[in-house]
Amino acid sequence: MYSEDLINSYPIFDTHAHYDDNRFDDIRDDLLTVIHQNGVCGIVTCGCDEVSSKKALKMAEDYSFIYAAVGIHPGNIDSGTTIEQILELATHKKCVAIGEIGLDYYWVDDNKPQQIDVFEKQIELAKKLDLPIIVHDRDAHGDTLEILKKHKxxxxxxCFSGSVEMAQEVIKLGMYIGVGGVVTFNNAKKLPDVVRIIPDELLLVETDCPYLAPVPYRGQVCHSGLIKYTAQKIAEIRGTTTEQILNLTAKNAKNLFQIK
Ligand SMILES: [Zn+2]
Incomplete structure (x- = not known):
């Protein structure tokens, strides 16, 4: 995990991680220290309910380069976490977004109205606090897009997984598109076409770690340092350099999350 080829010459800003995951329990502090020394300049670690949101805030307190997002993930709407609790956590000075929130019809699709309700309430909360949202959309492209168009x-x-047409709509709304390790997978069919059309100023890179490690580490525990492989692939698709992609996406992340 700490091999020499993970040393990065350019800044990496990972806009979506889950460092509260118990797969990091034995290595978290060492890992965060090593990747920060090797180019990772920023991480947004996301909550999925009250417990993980609090853990995200604690990490953000402990590490200057870590920022937190707090929210109720569509898979956690039965966790007992309330919108009021999220509101309270969101006032923390290192909370930079409401997330991850959204719709997931892949695992459960018999609670769509409840998922939509929790999603919309958290969008309203984000707007009230003037915070950006981090959207999870799995097998729910139509409803997700409709809600984004309604609330703007x-x-x-x-981890954008929609079509080029959906990407165009998201871009029209001025929203950013997060691209992760999936872009390096051979079965990422639509994603290269999406990656080609994202305007420079709306492109972000992310891991979703510990999940979705890019090739050549596919299937292993992912971490933010591996973003260089994702950026390499994006650069190849867009006809530019890894350096340009990493510099650009770090700048974009700071813009979106209002980090100086
Ligand atoms: Zn996630």
């Missing part, structure tokens, strides 16, 4: 929030659609 600031934010990012993370």
């Amino acid at each position: 929030p600031k934010g990012v659609v993370h």
Whole structure:
């Protein structure tokens, strides 16, 4: 995990991580220290309910380069976490977004109205606090897009998996598109076409770690340092350099999350 080829010459800003995950328990502090020494200049670690949101805030307190997002993930709407709790956590000075929030019809699709309700309430909360949102959309492209068009929030659609047409609509709304390790997978069919059309100023890179490690680490525990492989692939698709992609996306992340 700490091999020499993970040393990065350019800044990496990982806009979507889950460092509260218990897969990091034995290595978290060492790992965060090493990747920060090797080019990772910023991380947004996301909550999925009250417990993980609090853990995200604690990490943000402990590490200057870590920022937190707090929210109720569509898979956690039965966790007992309330919108009021999220509101309270969101006032923390290192909370930079409401997330991850959204719709997931892949795992459960018999609670769509409840998912939509929790999603919309958190968008309203984000707008009230003038924070961006971090959107999770899995197998729910139609409803997600409709809700984004209705509320017009600031934010990012993370681990984008929709069509080129959907990407065009998201871009029209001025929202960012998060691209992760999936872009390096051979079965990422639509994603290269999406990656080609994202305007420079709306492109973000992310891991969703510990999940979705890019090739050549596919299937292993992912971490933010591996973003260089994702950026390399994006650069190849867009006909530019890894350096340009990493500099650009770090700048974009700071813009979206209002980090100086
Ligand atoms: Zn996530």
